[in-house]
Every structure is written in structure tokens, then in C-alpha cells.
Amino acid sequence: MTTREHDASVYEEVQQSSEFQELKRRFRRWTFPMTVAFLAWYLLYVVLSGWARDFMGIKLIGDINVGLVLGLLQFVSTFWIAWAYSRHADKKLDPIADKLRHEVEEKTP
Amino acid sequence: MSSTTLSTILFLAFVAATLGITVWASRQTKTAADYYAGGRSFSGVQNGLAIGGDYMSAASFLGIAGIIALSGYDGFLYSIGFLVAWLVALLLVAELMRNSGKFTMADVLAFRMSPRPVRTAAGTSTIVVSIFYLLAQMVGAGALVGLLLGVTSPAGKAWTIIAVGALMIVYVVFGGMKGTTWVQIVKAVLLMTGAGLVTVLVLAQFGFNLSALLGQAAATSGPAGNPGQYLIPGLKYGTEAQGLAGKIDLISLGLALVLGTAGLPHILIRFYTVPTAKDARKSVIWGIGIIGTFYLLTLVLGFGAGAIVGREEIVAQDPGGNTAAPLLALRIGEEIFGSVGGTVLLAFIGAVAFATILAVVAGLTLASSSSFAHDLYAHVFRRGQASERQEVVVARISALVIGAIAIGLSILAQSQNVAFLVALAFAVAASGNLPAILYSLFWRRFNTSGAVSAIYGGLLSALLLVVFSPVVSGSATSLFKDLDFAWFPLSNPGIVSIPFGFLCGYLGTIMSKEYNAAKYAEIEVRSLTGVGAEKAAKH
Numbered sequence: 047m048t049t050r051e052h053d054a055s056v057y058e059e060v061q062q063s064s065e066f067q068e069l070k071r072r073f074r075r076w077t078f079p080m081t082v083a084f085l086a087w088y089l090l091y092v093v094l095s096g097w098a099r100d101f102m103g104i105k106l107i108g109d110i111n112v113g114l115v116l117g118l119l120q121f122v123s124t125f126w127i128a129w130a131y132s133r134h135a136d137k138k139l140d141p142i143a144d145k146l147r148h149e150v151e152e153k154t155p
Numbered sequence: 156m157s158s159t160t161l162s163t164i165l166f167l168a169f170v171a172a173t174l175g176i177t178v179w180a181s182r183q184t185k186t187a188a189d190y191y192a193g194g195r196s197f198s199g200v201q202n203g204l205a206i207g208g209d210y211m212s213a214a215s216f217l218g219i220a221g222i223i224a225l226s227g228y229d230g231f232l233y234s235i236g237f238l239v240a241w242l243v244a245l246l247l248v249a250e251l252m253r254n255s256g257k258f259t260m261a262d263v264l265a266f267r268m269s270p271r272p273v274r275t276a277a278g279t280s281t282i283v284v285s286i287f288y289l290l291a292q293m294v295g296a297g298a299l300v301g302l303l304l305g306v307t308s309p310a311g312k313a314w315t316i317i318a319v320g321a322l323m324i325v326y327v328v329f330g331g332m333k334g335t336t337w338v339q340i341v342k343a344v345l346l347m348t349g350a351g352l353v354t355v356l357v358l359a360q361f362g363f364n365l366s367a368l369l370g371q372a373a374a375t376s377g378p379a380g381n382p383g384q385y386l387i388p389g390l391k392y393g394t395e396a397q398g399l400a401g402k403i404d405l406i407s408l409g410l411a412l413v414l415g416t417a418g419l420p421h422i423l424i425r426f427y428t429v430p431t432a433k434d435a436r437k438s439v440i441w442g443i444g445i446i447g448t449f450y451l452l453t454l455v456l457g458f459g460a461g462a463i464v465g466r467e468e469i470v471a472q473d474p475g476g477n478t479a480a481p482l483l484a485l486r487i488g489e490e491i492f493g494s495v496g497g498t499v500l501l502a503f504i505g506a507v508a509f510a511t512i513l514a515v516v517a518g519l520t521l522a523s524s525s526s527f528a529h530d531l532y533a534h535v536f537r538r539g540q541a542s543e544r545q546e547v548v549v550a551r552i553s554a555l556v557i558g559a560i561a562i563g564l565s566i567l568a569q570s571q572n573v574a575f576l577v578a579l580a581f582a583v584a585a586s587g588n589l590p591a592i593l594y595s596l597f598w599r600r601f602n603t604s605g606a607v608s609a610i611y612g613g614l615l616s617a618l619l620l621v622v623f624s625p626v627v628s629g630s631a632t633s634l635f636k637d638l639d640f641a642w643f644p645l646s647n648p649g650i651v652s653i654p655f656g657f658l659c660g661y662l663g664t665i666m667s668k669e670y671n672a673a674k675y676a677e678i679e680v681r682s683l684t685g686v687g688a689e690k691a692a693k694h
Contacts, residue, residue, distance in 0.1 A: 058672070060680045070683060088239045089409070092409040093406065103387035107366060108370065114369075114386070121447050121450070124242060131245060146684045147685050150684070150686045
């Protein structure tokens with residue numbers, strides 16, 4: 047149950063390794079820009095709801111207007127980003143993370 | 156049989172089933188990891204459902220459906236913020252927290268900083284946020300029962316609050332995380348079934364033509380003389396009458412909703428209930444699917460209530476629109492299956508609403524009592540000297556005490572409009588907790604002074620701004636209508652307090668020389684690779 051204590055130097059060694067740096071780069075390069083993107087897209091939607099009400103009210107099909115379609119697109123983009131992240135993590139992050147974890151756990155009995 | 160009787164029977168069946176689960180869970184709960192984290196043995200799908208059960212409150216089920224029914228488009232805006240927020244949790248927080256923490260939010264912070272001040276700050280913030288949210292839910296429960304069961308006397312409402320509170324205490328004290336999680340899973344399934352069923356019936360009534368539903372809702376419930384206004388933004392939030400401040404308030408609310416979720420303690424502890432970070436990822440993805448679908452359903456429920464029940468009838472029962480969804484269930488059931496059908500459907504939705512409240516308040520009580528026992532008692536008062544057994548005993552006692560405090564405060568506040576507390580809980584979580592968590596996971600230089608500054612800075616700025624806002628004094632809808640000490644023009648503090656929390660964290664950090672490279676290396680490696688992460692319990 048208790049967490050095994052690893053020698054601190056092991057962590058610094060792993061942190062310096064090129065494999066870990068690659069894992070960190072792959073993680074941050076995907077999640078940081080994506081976070082900025084979805085927050086900006088959400089804020090754009092909120093700002094349009096405050097300041098561009100005529101635009102949001104333009105009817106597209108029957109009573110379905112731009113605001114409703116943009117709102118539904120927020121759902122679509124959220125589902126899509128969740129799916130895309132899961133794919134990215136499975137393919138690009140998990141293999142390196144698993145390998146590094148096994149290596150460290152072997153080094154320290 | 157009246158729908159009140161049937162509703163009571165269905166609700167009692169839910170209570171009996173969940174108490175059975177609690178008894179079973181209490182026998183399975185032996186260690187601290189069992190009590191705080193359900194033995195970390197839930198699957199991704201189970202935890203995904205529990206995330207939905209923990210998050211989809213009565214405020215979002217009845218509240219959002221009601222806002223959509225009465226104000227059209229603007230209710231939709233609320234649910235989008237609640238959903239998009241989960242991406243912050245998925246991309247930046249869930250897996251890294253699962254890998255580096257143990258039982259509470261503070262574990263991640265205390266990892267590389269001086270534990271006592273950081274745990275004191277995080278524990279305080281956890282308890283404050285959870286109690287605000289609890290109050291909003293429990294006062295809402297009193298009002299809801301009043302409406303559904305026809306109990307209108309203050310004494311009747313007080314007894315409802317006591318009953319809800321007593322059940323919540325029993326779930327948490329005896330069932331711990333395991334019992335609470337199963338209550339949330341059962342509730343999520345019931346809620347999705349109920350909302351899904353009514354949605355399909357509403358859509359069928361309009362030949363599955365969304366445009367026809369919207370048009371009918373606008374015609375029946377839109378503002379007289381200008382029904383088109385109903386389908387565009389601005390009937391409720393940031394109305395033209397409120398001017399610029401109203402629109403900035405809208406942005407402020409949106410920011411708190413989208414950034415608050417990943418800082419809510421009762422949400423964060425859910426990531427510890429699964430065996431690995433991969434399962435935490437899977438559970439958030441399931442959670443996003445469930446929560447997103449649910450908000451799409453509430454969209455149809457809200458417009459359906461606007462179209463089929465109509466504004467007049469909704470407002471006559473509750474000016475806030477909280478009974479729009481139950482009324483819709485009654486009417487659509489009657490139209491399609493006759494009067495018995497209406498009664499059954501109303502009873503079912505009423506029972507689902509109770510289940511919803513219970514599951515959410517149990518999650519909140521668990522989060523706050525866990526933090527009290529694990530952060531404040533074991534690590535601050537006892538300096539890490541408490542045994543696991545003592546910690547769990549204290550956790551159970553504090554669940555009882557926090558539950559009792561919540562019941563007392565809710566009874567005192569039962570005639571007040573405390574709905575603003577939900578938005579305030581999100582604002583505090585986004586302003587204090589989120590900066591501390593993000594900085595400690597991603598910023599090498601971050602230290603104790605920074606963490607403490609971020610949490611207290613965010614917490615206090617959000618609270619003070621609300622105290623001096625129109626929510627508390629100076630307007631016809633304020634808590635204190637006869638006093639006026641408001642100088643902050645917005646009802647939602649987020650747009651100021653969130654940047655302020657991040658700024659406090661930054662300044663607090665650079666003003667202190669403390670910096671531990673070895674510890675940062677450890678949390679960075681552990682959070683990304685899962686080395687040394689807490690394992691699932693084996694029974």
C-alpha cells in the first residue's frame with residue numbers, strides 16, 4: 047500500500063534523460079496550445095452572446111439560428127478534443143511513460 | 156394513487172437500495188485508501204458515471220431546464236460552460252493528479268512544499284467551497300420538496316432538509332468513498348434514463364423537428380410582443396437594461412464556470428478512485444460523454460417545457476422555473492399515455508430529482524470531511540503522527556459534524572435566495588485552487604509562499620468582491636435588500652479574482668527564495684510517468 051521511496055537522484059536522472067524530455071515535450075505541445083484554443087473558442091462564443099446578438103439571431107434553418115448552432119458546435123468540439131486527446135495519449139504518451147516507469151521501478155527494488 | 160404518493164414510494168425505494176449499498180460498502184471499507192478513495196478499484200466507466208453523478212446537480216437538472224424554459228437561449232449558455240470546463244480537467248489535471256496525489260487536493264501541493272501552511276490553506280479552501288455548494292444544494296432540496304410534495308410550511312421544509320442531510324451523513328460516514336460512488340452511479344443512470352425518456356417523448360411530439368419545437372417554445376413562452384427575443388442571447392444574462400456591466404458580468408460568469416470545475420475539491424478526489432492515470436483519463440472521457448449528453452437533453456427539456464407547459468403555468472408554480480421539468484413530465488405523460496401516465500412520469504422525475512440532490516451533497520460532504528481529517532487533523536494538528544485508523548475515525552466524525560453544520564445553516568438560510576452560492580463556489584475554485592494546482596504541476600520555480608498566496612488571494616478576493624456586490628446588498632434581489640454597501644458592480648467576481656489569484660501565486664513565488672529542484676524533478680517525473688503512484692487496494 048505505501049508508496050515506495052525512490053532515491054531523489056533517480057528522478058533527476060530520469061528528468062534529464064532525452065526520453066523524458068521527449069515525453070514532456072509531446073505532452074505540453076499538444077495540451078497547452080489545445081487549452082488556449084478551446085478557451086479562446088469558448089470565450090469567443092460568450093463574447094458573441096454579449097455583443098453580437100443580432101448575428102447570433104440570424105436564422106439558418108427554420109427557427110434554428112447561428113447562436114444555437116455555435117452552441118451545439120461547442121459540444122461537438124468538446125467531444126472531439128476529448129477523443130483526440132485520448133488518441134494522442136494512447137499513441138504518443140503512454141508508450142514512453144510506461145517504458146520510463148518500468149525502468150525506474152527496476153532500478154530501485 | 157396520487158403522484159405525490161407514488162413519488163414518495165419511488166424515492167423510498169431509492170433510499171432503501173442506496174442504504175443497502177452503504178451497508179455493503181461499509182463492510183468493504185477497512186483502510187484509509189478504502190474510505191477516502193474507494194480502494195482505488197473503480198473502473199474508468201464506473202468512475203465516469205460517478206463523475207456525472209457527482210457533477211450533475213439538481214441546479215443543473217431543474218435549474219437549467221427552468222432557465223431555458225423561461226429565458227430561452229440564455230440557459231444554454233450556462234450548460235456550455237459547465238461542459239467545456241471538463242477539458243481543463245482532462246488535459247491538464249486529472250491524470251497528473253492521480254499520479255502524484257493520494258487522497259486530497261492538498262496532497263499534490265504538499266508534495267514539493269512545506270506541508271503545514273499549504274495543507275492549512277488548501278484544507279480551508281476545500282471546506283469553504285464545499286460548504287457553499289452544500290448550502291445551495293440543501294436549501295434547493297427544501298424548496299424542491301415543497302413544490303413537488305406540496306409541503307410549503309417552513310417547518311415542513313426544515314424537516315426535508317434534515318432528512319436529506321441525515322441520509323447524506325449516513326452514506327458518507329458508513330459508506331465512505333465506496334458507498335458514495337455507488338450512490339452517484341445509481342443516480343447517474345436514473346437521471347439519464349429519466350431525462351432521456353422525457354426528451355424522446357417531447358421530440359416525438361414535435362415529429363423530431365427541433366425547429367418546430369423552438370418555434371412553439373418561443374411563441375408560448377417568449378416575451379409578449381417580441382417572441383423572437385427568446386431564441387437569442389440576452390433575456391436573462393447581460394440584458395440590454397443592465398448595460399455594459401451586465402455584459403462583463405456574463406464574461407465573468409463564463410470564466411468562473413469554465414475554470415472552476417478543475418478546482419472543485421469534490422471533483423478532484425474522484426480521480427483517486429481508479430487504479431491508474433489511464434483509468435482517470437478514461438473516466439473523464441466517459442464523464443464528458445455523459446455530462447455533454449445530459450446538457451443536450453436539458454436543452455430539449457427546457458424548450459419542451461417552454462413549448463408544452465408554457466411560461467404562465469411554470470411561473471405560477473415557481474417564479475424561478477425550478478419545476479419546469481417536473482411539470483413537463485406530467486403534461487407530456489398525460490398527452491401521450493393519459494392521466495395515469497402523467498402521474499407516473501411526474502413521480503419518476505420527482506424521485507430522480509431527490510436522488511440527484513442526495514448524490515451531490517454526499518460527494519461534497521465526503522470531500523470536505525476527507526480534507527479536514529487528512530489535511531488539517533493528520534498533517535497540521537498531528538504533524539503526520541496520526542495513525543491511519545485515527546485518521547479515518549476523525550474523517551467519519553468530521554463528516555457528521557460538517558453535515559450537521561450544513562443542515563443548521565441551510566435551515567437558517569431556507570427562505571433566502573442562495574443560488575448565487577453555486578457560481579461563487581466555482582469562482583473560488585477557479586481563483587484559488589486552480590492556480591495553485593496548475594502552478595505546482597507545471598511551474599518549476601513555484602513554492603510554499605506562492606501556493607499559500609494563490610489560495611488565500613483567490614479565496615479572499617472572490618469572497619470580498621461578492622460581499623460588496625449587488626448580490627449581497629443594494630438591489631431588489633439582494634440578500635440584504637434594505638442595506639447598501641455595494642461598490643463592486645458585478646455579481647460574479649471571476650473576471651477580477653481569477654487573474655488576481657494567478658498573480659498572487661506568481662508574486663508570492665518570486666518574493667520567496669525557496670526552491671527545491673530535486674522535489675520538482677520528482678513530481679514532474681511521477682506526474683507524467685506514474686512512477687510511485689498509489690496502487691489500487693487488493694481485497
